[in-house]
Amino acid sequence: MRAWVYRTKGKPADVLRREDDYPKPEPSATQVLVRVNAASFNPVFWKVMGTPPMKYMQTTPAVPEGDFAGTVEGGNLEGTGLKVGDEVFGLVPAQQSMKDGKGALAEYLVVDRDVVVKKPSNVSFEEASTFPLTTFTAYWALIQVGKLEKGKGQRVFINGGSGGVGVYAVQLAKAYGAFVVTTCSSPSRELVSSLGADDVLDYKERDLVAQLSEKYSNEPFDIFFDTVGFDSSLYYKSPAYLKPTGHYVDVAGPHMDGSLGSLLRGGFDFANRLLRPKLLGGVPRQYTFGMMTTSKDRLDEMAKLVGEGKLRPIVDGVYAFEDAIKAYDRQMSGRAKGKVVIKVSA
Incomplete structure (x- = not known):
């Protein structure tokens, strides 16, 4: 073959x-x-x-x-x-x-x-x-880890709304009745808005941490789903826009390009996120990094949502x-x- x-x-x-x-x-x-x-x-x-x-x-x-x-x-x-x-x-x-x-x-x-x-x-x-890997990833991050539930009106932030995972995460969160804010650059705004996002932030316009802090410090998120990585400050400064009970779910991690320096920096960043206790200056928000898992039930639900036009x-x-x-x-x-x-x- x-x-x-x-x-x-x-x-x-x-x-x-x-x-x-x-x-x-x-x-x-x-x-x-x-x-x-x-x-x-x-x-x-x-x-x-x-x-x-x-x-x-x-x-x-x-x-x-x-x-x-x-x-x-x-x-x-x-x-x-x-x-x-x-x-x-x-x-x-x-x-x-x-x-x-x-x-x-x-x-x-x-x-x-x-x-x-x-x-x-x-x-x-x-x-x-x-659909499969990206939507399984969205299921894992939002529902399995983040505990998104249908009809509860939870508030979800998705970093990277026009990417391969982001376009399905936005749709899945909306199908579960969440208020969804996401990011993209200006050429992708029309696409991301058409997926149902309630607000779209242009990450190229100015610092994303500043935008989130200004707009959502009084209405923080239940789930922060990072599909992009690169900007570690989004996690370290997340108490400004993520509820104390909120969950920061990451499938991208710190930026590592394969060079020794980036591997060392990325490894230190990971250790700091996962191991540093709050009493010693760690971020007082729950953090999970990982990869998606599969299940027959999730795949069946995915096919149902696709057939109903709720996932396009x-x-x-x-x-x-x-x-x-x-x-x-x-x-x-x-x-x-x-x-x-x-x-x-x-």
């Missing part, structure tokens, strides 16, 4: 190669075989490809990416409600792909039957492929299978609005 594969670590342009005779995967006793129609990109996969320290957790050879949409070809379908020929979408979790090197940027993949679900008819393969796909662009390197350049530029998608097969 055709697949994009890397056998050494580095940037996608340097190490990723298309192979036309890569072995077709065989499903295990609990897996489904899927013919991939589309796959979408997530930052974690180019980071494990070549950025320290994450690259040390990835086995090679490896096929990158986890989000997919396609057609069931076989495997163990017992208890899934699926049959051969069904159109589906789902996720190869990064934690699994790092261990076995099996990903979605190929003509076929195998996936655990608990993380694949029938595709709603109101979205295309390309659109359906944008945000596609930055669709690239041909042969143009995967161009697609990575776009995804890594930081300018993508929503998800970058590869059309694997018709």
Whole structure:
């Protein structure tokens, strides 16, 4: 089968190669075989490809990416409600792909039957492929960790409303009835507003901490969801706009570009956030850093929200299978609005 594969670590342009005779995967006793129609990109996969320290957790050879949409070809379908020929979408979790090197940027993949679900008819393969990892991440941060509940009118701040995770986090929070404030640059304001955000702050206009302190010190947030990282002051100064009972949930962490200096600074910053007690000057707000988790119930709810139009796909662009390197350049530029998608097969 055709697949994009890397056998050494580095940037996608340097190490990723298309192979036309890569072995077709065989499903295990609990897996489904899927013919991939589309796959979408997530930052974690180019980071494990070549950025320290994450690259040390990835086995090679490896096929990158986890989000997919396609057609069931076989495997163990017992208890899934699926049959051969069904159109589906789902996720190869990064934690699994790092261990076995099996990903979605190929003509076929195998996936655990608990993380694949029938595709709603109101979205295309390309659109359906944008949902899984980013929406699972939003579920983990907002609901599992942040304790967002339907109908409680909680106040949520999402840093990075036009990014791959942010566009779905805004929609999910609104579907749960939250008051949502988010950030983007001026060219993305119309998009982010269309997702239902109640207020949109331009992070390029002036210091974001100052904007939050001025506007929301009297009406602080229950949940602060950081999908961007880079600016550590957002956490250290969060008592100005995050409730004492509020939760700062982070999926980006301190900025680390792979250099020794950034690794040392980032490691110290992490230790300070996670270990420094409040009595010794630590920030008096709960902080959690982590990665999303999957569940069949969440995937089923995700498909339901998509089918009802409450989660709509945000596609930055669709690239041909042969143009995967161009697609990575776009995804890594930081300018993508929503998800970058590869059309694997018709």
